[in-house]
Amino acid sequence: MAKIKLALYWASSCGGCEIAQLQIGEKLLKLIEVADIVFWPVAIDVKYKDVEAMPEKSIDVCLFNGAIRTSEQEHMAKMLRGKSKILIAYGACANYGGIPGLANLFNREMIFHRAYIETESTDNEKKILPQTSYQVPEGTLSLPEFYDTVKSLPQTVDVDFIIPGCPPEEKTTWLALEALIENKMPPKGTVISHNVKAVCDDCPRKKNEKKVKKFYRPFQIIPDPEVCLLEQGILCAGVATAGGCGAPCPQANMPCTGCYGPVKGVTDQGVHYLSAVASIIDSTDPEEIARIIDDIADPAGTFYRYSLPESLLRRAKV
């Protein structure tokens, strides 16, 4: 049997997905027995022009991580879509926009101003900002265009499967790779994960009625290790987030931040999470409610930690 041709690519991401892919450990040897890696910028020296030269649909599977925020990433997403029989959005950024997606609360001008002029460590007297092309004696230098709006991979090209997580847990990655190796892929569009309703179903903490008088950020409180974090006033996205990860964060005393995406049947994870949090506020007095809400410093960033580009509003009006 011919070996599976596998490509891996990163767009707007942190590199954590590559670590997650390596986390499958010795199973990597099993993968290499049946698959040839034809493109993987982090590990092998294959240039863009080599990918361009590959015939259409000549790559069997492409694992694509990272969101789309520049013209280069958009170009690569379109190219890899064309060259691949199966395109898999790997990780929260590719699926929902991820952490880079929070840039949708701003626009390019605001981001450039902050990054290249305003930041405390920046020394840029001439206020030079990145440009798409620049003339030097040797010729023209170019940079990809930086967009106002971050998009997910499914908002850019047709995607066949989704592997959730920031980064995906080893067992989730392997679930997909095993299906691939055994040629038992589920129907198109499936979110490949262990089918658990919500992170709370994976979480061993004791759960009772939730009534909260004060919200804490994780650094403000030492949580009881046995009791539900949300009941202790720590914003935990477990209630609004699909399970399958095994709830490693709450078991390490850190709240879930929502990386496995919305629970089934929900399109907008953030506002679903907001609704759950607001409902457990223990007060019927508008002034006290306002004080309790004041504890939540950054609602958009908290509730839409990974899913802003895939939310109903997709970006802020600025």
Next chain:
Amino acid sequence: MSWEPKIVGFLCNWCSYRGADLAGTSRIHFAPNVKVIRVPCSTRVEPTFVIKAFQSGADGVLILGCHPGDCHYIEGNYKTMRRVPLLKKMLAQFGVEDERVRLDWVSASEGEKYATVINEMTEKVRALGPFKSNNGEGQHG
């Protein structure tokens, strides 16, 4: 044709919808800009509905329920009382002006108040102008 504000009004069945009815049967004149959706209770209005309304082209969203303590389901409106301020705080980060979302309490006997709330809301939204969610696109993509 000049622009008219489009406002979606979620009215609880037991108090505010009847307040609206009373305003009508009392022949009170008020702005025709609020499209009414009857819901069993103001707490049926998931924050998702509000965002969905804006995404679908609304310029404002009005949520009306029974006065605190009067909820047909005992404490439904208290949940609304908690959700709306948090939702508004988050919507501010999305560039949605505070006056575009209003929560108020209108009982079945408050036809006058219903008309006043509708008129006030319509004028505030008119002053703000149309809400255009720049869904997905900025000036540079």
